[in-house]
Amino acid sequence: MDFFNSMILGFQIALQPNNLLFCFIGVLIGTLVGVLPGLGPVAAISLLLPTTFHVTPVSAIIMLAGIYYGAMYGGSTTSILVNIPGEAASVVTCLDGYQMARQGRAGPALGIAAFGSFIAGSLGIVGLMFIAPPLAKMALKFGPPEYFSLMIMGLTILTFLASGPMWKALLMAAFGLFLGCVGMDSMTGAPRFTFDILELSDGVGLVPVVMGLFGISEVLLNVEQTMERSIFETKIKNLLPTLKDWGESIWPILRGTVIGFFLGVLPGGGAVISSFVSYAVEKKVSRHPERFGTGAIQGVAGPESANNAATGGAFIPLLTLGIPANAVMAILLGAMMIHGMQPGPMLLKQNPDLFWGAVTSMYLGNVMLLVLNLPLIGLWVKILKVPYPILFPLILLFCLIGAYSLNNSIVEVLIMIFLGLIGYLFKKFKYEAAPLVLALVLGPLLEAALRRSLLLSAGDPLIFITRPISAVLMLVSFFLLVFPLLPRLGKKRAGLPQREGED
Amino acid sequence: MFRINNDQTSALLWFALGSIVAIVSLRYSLGTLDSPGTGFMPFLAGLAISLFSMIGLVHSTLKLKKGEGWKPVMKGLTWKKSLIALGALFAYALLLKPLGFFLCTALFIGFLLRAVQPQSWLIVAAGAILTAIGAYGIFEIWLQAQLPKGPWGF
Numbered sequence: 001m002d003f004f005n006s007m008i009l010g011f012q013i014a015l016q017p018n019n020l021l022f023c024f025i026g027v028l029i030g031t032l033v034g035v036l037p038g039l040g041p042v043a044a045i046s047l048l049l050p051t052t053f054h055v056t057p058v059s060a061i062i063m064l065a066g067i068y069y070g071a072m073y074g075g076s077t078t079s080i081l082v083n084i085p086g087e088a089a090s091v092v093t094c095l096d097g098y099q100m101a102r103q104g105r106a107g108p109a110l111g112i113a114a115f116g117s118f119i120a121g122s123l124g125i126v127g128l129m130f131i132a133p134p135l136a137k138m139a140l141k142f143g144p145p146e147y148f149s150l151m152i153m154g155l156t157i158l159t160f161l162a163s164g165p166m167w168k169a170l171l172m173a174a175f176g177l178f179l180g181c182v183g184m185d186s187m188t189g190a191p192r193f194t195f196d197i198l199e200l201s202d203g204v205g206l207v208p209v210v211m212g213l214f215g216i217s218e219v220l221l222n223v224e225q226t227m228e229r230s231i232f233e234t235k236i237k238n239l240l241p242t243l244k245d246w247g248e249s250i251w252p253i254l255r256g257t258v259i260g261f262f263l264g265v266l267p268g269g270g271a272v273i274s275s276f277v278s279y280a281v282e283k284k285v286s287r288h289p290e291r292f293g294t295g296a297i298q299g300v301a302g303p304e305s306a307n308n309a310a311t312g313g314a315f316i317p318l319l320t321l322g323i324p325a326n327a328v329m330a331i332l333l334g335a336m337m338i339h340g341m342q343p344g345p346m347l348l349k350q351n352p353d354l355f356w357g358a359v360t361s362m363y364l365g366n367v368m369l370l371v372l373n374l375p376l377i378g379l380w381v382k383i384l385k386v387p388y389p390i391l392f393p394l395i396l397l398f399c400l401i402g403a404y405s406l407n408n409s410i411v412e413v414l415i416m417i418f419l420g421l422i423g424y425l426f427k428k429f430k431y432e433a434a435p436l437v438l439a440l441v442l443g444p445l446l447e448a449a450l451r452r453s454l455l456l457s458a459g460d461p462l463i464f465i466t467r468p469i470s471a472v473l474m475l476v477s478f479f480l481l482v483f484p485l486l487p488r489l490g491k492k493r494a495g496l497p498q499r500e501g502e503d
Numbered sequence: 504m505f506r507i508n509n510d511q512t513s514a515l516l517w518f519a520l521g522s523i524v525a526i527v528s529l530r531y532s533l534g535t536l537d538s539p540g541t542g543f544m545p546f547l548a549g550l551a552i553s554l555f556s557m558i559g560l561v562h563s564t565l566k567l568k569k570g571e572g573w574k575p576v577m578k579g580l581t582w583k584k585s586l587i588a589l590g591a592l593f594a595y596a597l598l599l600k601p602l603g604f605f606l607c608t609a610l611f612i613g614f615l616l617r618a619v620q621p622q623s624w625l626i627v628a629a630g631a632i633l634t635a636i637g638a639y640g641i642f643e644i645w646l647q648a649q650l651p652k653g654p655w656g657f
Contacts, residue, residue: 165559174552177548192545223619393634397634450539454536
């Protein structure tokens with residue numbers, strides 16, 4: 001099927017009324033969670049995952065993807081008006097966005113964030129459409145050893161980029177791999193660590209784990225703080241940036257798009273890092289770096305474009321290799337598996353409707369977001385004023401219903417609450433949960449690839465370094481693991497713009 | 504005086520967990536390298552947890568020597584609120600089947616609205632009833648999730 005036929009197929013699917021509706025619901029919820037501090041895309045996608053069980057897989061993926069890129073749009077609103085990032089990828093937008101608002105330029109800041117996000121989001125999708133099919137073809141040549149090495153590399157990159165000491169992130173990944181082992185052994189059918197609990201024979205469910213780790217724990221942390229929000233009271237006008245604003249922003253937008261897209265493709269990269277890198281690049285290339293932090297429009301345009309382009313890039317490893325690039329993609333991988341699909345090189349062949357339908361829906365979603373974010377800005381500001389003591393019981397209720405409705409089981413609810421408590425302690429002791437989630441999703445795939453590779457090589461572990469692609473991937477992982485041990489290089493890792501959770 | 508910091512505490516707990524996982528995995532068959540058994544992967548995961556926790560223990564001990572001691576994790580926080588919320592969650596899980604979705608949800612929302620940061624009784628009552636009705640409408644009627652029914656049939 002050639003490219004244009006694929007595009008037409010995609011639009012035929014994305015333009016179906018029910019898919020349009022789910023796309024709209026996704027971007028609307030995404031904007032909402034982006035706007036509301038304390039609730040990020042990971043938590044929102046986990047909360048809404050069970051509600052997609054009753055719809056078609058295409059509609060489900062369209063909606064869940066919409067939440068992800070919608071949150072990137074919404075996050076900028078809170079950063080600019082409240083100086084609190086709505087989600088982690090909008091942290092740097094606070095620096096100049098809030099200063100612009102204080103100078104009475106909240107309108108252009110919000111406007112350029114929305115337009116930049118739109119341009120970058122759309123260009124990111126174009127990149128995804130062109131790169132994914134050839135990469136999927138190449139991935140068909142991968143055998144179990146290459147898959148194993150690729151997954152190890154993905155986990156290593158994520159742990160390398162995690163905030164804090166690397167041993168903590170590696171511990172979380174190892175714990176995630178262990179959780180992925182719970183349940184029936186897929187090769188022999190023997191139960192492992194099930195403690196005679198029927199619900200555990202299918203393994204520890206992804207949904208209760210992510211809802212607990214990201215949803216419940218976040219609420220428990222938020223309720224113990226007094227969340228005072230001071231919204232910058234100003235009349236928001238001139239949402240359409242002037243020609244001068246455009247002149248200053250167009251190159252940061254384009255540079256942010258390229259940075260975001262390629263960092264998004266890397267497993268372990270993503271929206272948070274790309275926004276930081278974009279900000280650093282803009283400051284470096286600017287003729288007036290001293291203006292950054294005082295309300296420079298480039299400091300809003302670049303990072304906001306980068307975090308949106310990253311969402312398009314992040315879909316590439318998921319859809320072509322079946323490897324999630326970050327925690328959000330790990331949940332999407334889980335969602336696709338729940339819906340009976342196996343993301344990877346065969347997805348394009350076996351489910352072209354899903355692939356092209358989801359990708360083209362992102363174009364439509366970006367247009368919807370532009371409409372939602374600019375004229376409806378007043379509505380989002382009103383929502384920002386909903387007090388947290390009224391909001392949090394609803395979030396908890398959503399988690400409870402979501403966990404219960406998976407299998408109508410109280411055990412799953414209890415697992416979620418327990419993981420919520422664990423997630424709360426993780427945050428207290430500064431452990432990042434993203435490597436755990438990625439390892440939990442990859443665990444069964446990684447185990448199968450490892451065991452198949454060893455069967456293939458008659459027990460020779462050198463198979464991972466004697467096959468060229470696998471050897472390169474292993475070498476990258478090895479380098480990343482020893483990098484922090486070398487004193488000079490270790491300091492460089494500490495100086496990297498690391499992710500404070502993609503949640 | 505005996506001193507220990509946060510990372511040492513957590514590393515020791517992880518080491519215990521990793522060791523337990525590795526030991527229990529031995530009960531399942533480890534198999535051989537050319538045919539790994541059921542316990543092979545969890546055994547590796549347990550070993551990895553133990554190994555990384557040992558690295559963490561050394562790292563945090565070095566930090567302790569440089570003066571990084573115990574940092575209170577609850578200082579300045581109203582942790583009782585999170586305890587109340589956690590208790591409410593467990594209570595909801597245990598009472599959902601006996602009381603049914605509607606009543607349990609109304610009580611849960613009402614309790615949290617009143618107990619964590621007290622709202623007026625009007626907001627508590629309206630919030631509890633409207634949320635229960637809304638959630639019932641969305642999940643039970645629209646999405647047809649099979650939520651537990653109490654003795655009253657809803």
